[in-house]
Amino acid sequence: MNETKAHILIVDDELVICKSCEKIFRRAGHSTASVTSGREALTILAGKTFDVVFTDLKMMDMGGLEVLQAVREQYPTTVVVIITGYATIASAVETMRSGAFDYLPKPFTPAELLAVLDRALEKRKLLIMAEPDYEYSEEGGFEGLVGKSPAMREVYRLVQKVGPTDSTVLIIGESGTGKDLTAKAIHQQSKRKNSTFFAIDISTLSSTLLESELFGHAKGSFTGATADRPGVFEVANHGTIFLDEIGNLPVETQTRLLRVLQEKEFLPVGSTTVKKVDVRLVFATNQNLKQLVGAGKFREDLYYRLNVFPIRLPSLRERREDIPELVQHFLRKYCVAIERETPRVQPEAMELLMNYHWPGNVRELEHAIERLTILIEGNEIEPIHISAALYKTDSALRSMIPKDSVELKNLKKKIRESSVQEIEKLFIEEALIRNNWNVSKAAREVNMQRSNFQALMRKYRITRPDSPA
Numbered sequence: 001m002n003e004t005k006a007h008i009l010i011v012d013d014e015l016v017i018c019k020s021c022e023k024i025f026r027r028a029g030h031s032t033a034s035v036t037s038g039r040e041a042l043t044i045l046a047g048k049t050f051d052v053v054f055t056d057l058k059m060m061d062m063g064g065l066e067v068l069q070a071v072r073e074q075y076p077t078t079v080v081v082i083i084t085g086y087a088t089i090a091s092a093v094e095t096m097r098s099g100a101f102d103y104l105p106k107p108f109t110p111a112e113l114l115a116v117l118d119r120a121l122e123k124r125k126l127l128i129m130a131e132p133d134y135e136y137s138e139e140g141g142f143e144g145l146v147g148k149s150p151a152m153r154e155v156y157r158l159v160q161k162v163g164p165t166d167s168t169v170l171i172i173g174e175s176g177t178g179k180d181l182t183a184k185a186i187h188q189q190s191k192r193k194n195s196t197f198f199a200i201d202i203s204t205l206s207s208t209l210l211e212s213e214l215f216g217h218a219k220g221s222f223t224g225a226t227a228d229r230p231g232v233f234e235v236a237n238h239g240t241i242f243l244d245e246i247g248n249l250p251v252e253t254q255t256r257l258l259r260v261l262q263e264k265e266f267l268p269v270g271s272t273t274v275k276k277v278d279v280r281l282v283f284a285t286n287q288n289l290k291q292l293v294g295a296g297k298f299r300e301d302l303y304y305r306l307n308v309f310p311i312r313l314p315s316l317r318e319r320r321e322d323i324p325e326l327v328q329h330f331l332r333k334y335c336v337a338i339e340r341e342t343p344r345v346q347p348e349a350m351e352l353l354m355n356y357h358w359p360g361n362v363r364e365l366e367h368a369i370e371r372l373t374i375l376i377e378g379n380e381i382e383p384i385h386i387s388a389a390l391y392k393t394d395s396a397l398r399s400m401i402p403k404d405s406v407e408l409k410n411l412k413k414k415i416r417e418s419s420v421q422e423i424e425k426l427f428i429e430e431a432l433i434r435n436n437w438n439v440s441k442a443a444r445e446v447n448m449q450r451s452n453f454q455a456l457m458r459k460y461r462i463t464r465p466d467s468p469a
Contacts, residue, residue, distance in 0.1 A: 038062025143185035147322030163189025173313030176363030196239030221270020247287035
């Protein structure tokens with residue numbers, strides 16, 4: 001007997017099969033329900049959760065394939081087993097390719113039925129363990145973050161975990177990786193989501209204005225301070241404050257920020273009245289704060305206060321498998337904005353997008369797609385459009401438009417060669433970086449002779465960068 005009681009739905013237009021299965025399962029200690037049509041099955045599934053569905057393949061109103069499809073789409077952790085007659089076993093095997101877990105040919109013995117159930121329940125456990133505890137939609141992703149790569153799924157998991165807490169979060173990532181969106185996602189997952197979210201980019205403010213912007217100032221505290229003015233910490237009380245590029249914060253301001261983190265209070269510029277504050281702080285940086293600490297540019301005690309819960313965002317180069325979904329996401333966004341039909345991306349064009357090195361990460365990709373939606377006139381995005389958007393300015397694009405088919409053919413060839421050279425150069429550089437610029441190791445890893453590898457290094461003038469001072 002199975003130790004864990006399971007909830008099982010039997011779907012078969014033969015009432016005798018339903019009753020027989022229910023009898024076997026109940027004797028084994030399980031809870032059951034049965035219906036004689038696919039439509040009834042969908043109705044009962046809408047009101048109750050089942051672990052396993054046993055459904056006949058051939059039924060009058062709705063077949064097992066349709067039941068299977070509906071269960072997969074709406075109840076992804078429910079396991080489906082197909083029941084079939086001997087004549088349709090081949091069809092049942094085909095349905096397994098569509099997502100069914102197993103099939104059970106008629107007639108079957110009680111032992112065979114329970115054996116299939118045990119295997120299905122093991123599969124159910126694995127599905128539940130693998131089910132993410134965050135919601136991801138095809139239109140908006142996870143709180144505006146798009147991509148299903150393992151690296152991004154880990155980001156979603158961490159955001160989901162830390163969001164409901166009041167812990168300080170440090171988001172680490174290159175420019176353009178989505179640090180601002182991640183901070184907003186943390187806010188949306190928190191108990192403060194209905195309160196203020198205030199974002200400040202430290203690098204955009206001068207040191208003289210920064211403290212006034214953050215902590216406010218009293219009337220007469222400096223020239224032009226004609227009245228008391230609240231700062232970000234006061235305005236965002238009970239909400240979330242996102243401080244981007246925290247590595248650029250002046251050392252003297254770091255001391256005041258540390259007081260906020262430790263004591264939950266601050267002193268406006270020129271004031272003698274301490275103000276209490278209740279805010280959630282999220283920080284972001286594209287710098288190595290540990291190195292800044294070593295260089296005396298960042299307080300060590302503040303660094304450890306910030307680094308309570310770090311979340312590292314992957315560069316777009318590290319999650320190239322997300323590029324097609326991101327492209328479609330941005331195409332929908334900008335095509336809706338200008339009221340045009342979403343164009344199709346030719347496979348060769350998508351390949352160019354996936355092989356480009358994207359130094360500006362997702363932000364650069366978004367801007368490239370925005371330009372494309374404005375520039376292209378047809379219903380397809382071709383490789384020539386991608387090359388022009390990535391390697392040329394808009395004015396250059398106008399000047400390079402071919403005048404006849406011969407010029408078009410030559411231009412396509414030139415663009416292909418340019419793209420191949422770009423990829424070839426990146427291929428060599430990435431191999432060297434992975435192997436700490438050891439030429440022999442890099443050549444072996446990519447299965448090239450050392451002489452050929454070095455020839456490509458000379459071709460693209462690739463040399464080991466100078467060591468940092």
